[in-house]
Amino acid sequence: xxxxxxxxxxxxxxxxxxxxxxxxxxxxxxxxxxxxxxxxxxxxxxxxxxxxxxxxxxxxxxxxxxxxxxxxxxxxxxxxxxxxxxxxxxxxxxxxxxxxxxxxxxxxxxxxxxxxxxxxxxxxxxxxxxxxxxxxxxxxxxxxxxxxxxxxxxxxxxxx
Amino acid sequence: xxxxxxxxxxxxxxxxxxxxxxxxxxxxxxxxxxxxxxxxxxxxxxxxxxxxxxxxxxxxxxxxxxxxxxxxxxxxxxxxxxxxxxxxxxxxxxxxxxxxxxxxxxxxxxxxxxxxxxxxxxxxxxxxxxxxxxxxxxxxxxxxxxxxxxxxxxxxxxxx
Numbered sequence: 001x002x003x004x005x006x007x008x009x010x011x012x013x014x015x016x017x018x019x020x021x022x023x024x025x026x027x028x029x030x031x032x033x034x035x036x037x038x039x040x041x042x043x044x045x046x047x048x049x050x051x052x053x054x055x056x057x058x059x060x061x062x063x064x065x066x067x068x069x070x071x072x073x074x075x076x077x078x079x080x081x082x083x084x085x086x087x088x089x090x091x092x093x094x095x096x097x098x099x100x101x102x103x104x105x106x107x108x109x110x111x112x113x114x115x116x117x118x119x120x121x122x123x124x125x126x127x128x129x130x131x132x133x134x135x136x137x138x139x140x141x142x143x144x145x146x147x148x149x150x151x152x153x154x155x156x157x158x159x160x
Numbered sequence: 161x162x163x164x165x166x167x168x169x170x171x172x173x174x175x176x177x178x179x180x181x182x183x184x185x186x187x188x189x190x191x192x193x194x195x196x197x198x199x200x201x202x203x204x205x206x207x208x209x210x211x212x213x214x215x216x217x218x219x220x221x222x223x224x225x226x227x228x229x230x231x232x233x234x235x236x237x238x239x240x241x242x243x244x245x246x247x248x249x250x251x252x253x254x255x256x257x258x259x260x261x262x263x264x265x266x267x268x269x270x271x272x273x274x275x276x277x278x279x280x281x282x283x284x285x286x287x288x289x290x291x292x293x294x295x296x297x298x299x300x301x302x303x304x305x306x307x308x309x310x311x312x313x314x315x316x317x318x319x320x
Contacts, residue, residue, distance in 0.1 A: 020234045035237045051232040072211040074180045109312040116307040135311030144299040147276040151295030152269040
């Protein structure tokens, strides 16, 4: 039976979180997932949702997710960011990732955004080849900068 | 007279666009700015604003901008992305960029986000040093992937 790709509902969120945590365990960072089901419900289904989630369902089980949200480019206008595309380990190699990827591209195109964007690790050659073959362009001369709350606090304490 | 950092209003948008276009000309991509004042008004001040803009004002003139929006990490929850921080050319070297940067950090901290993030070109050593000194961490092993509308269309045509 093929997996069905559909919009996630609030009642999917426990299984969605399960997918996120499984991936974190696989990446040897089991404690990195600080969010809860409540976080997903608040941020995805509240008064002002900041993300949209697709799920792949097979036999009433969530076997994959794709999570996207809008961003804004001062050159291009509204863009769509693909934050995560996950297929549970025992369901890989069945075309589920590709079906989710295609749904995200369709959504981006329907929404009329000027760009779909995401990030990929520079050593993940399989993914890089797949993305480039699908028509994506890779920008290799940017670094991601991140500041955590404790660093924000320290900076503000030093400068105010 | 010091520049004042404040939230942008709809009536600032023509001058904000002017800053964006000046930077694009400086970067030798004068035609890259596809957005209009209407885009900024719709996306920043409509029913569901997707960005927040700060401006630096001196003598009733906008001399710098910082544009931010929320993102969502499946590990961390809500984060804030700094999309652009611009100081007009003839006003550089006066601490305006630093004042905007500090305001953005303060905003991120007040909003309780789990991370402030942005990107920087890998050859821009002056900026990299400034960011690292301020407490940011740079991730150097990611590529940015982008897909334009014509490539979305081509992918969908091939796969549906």
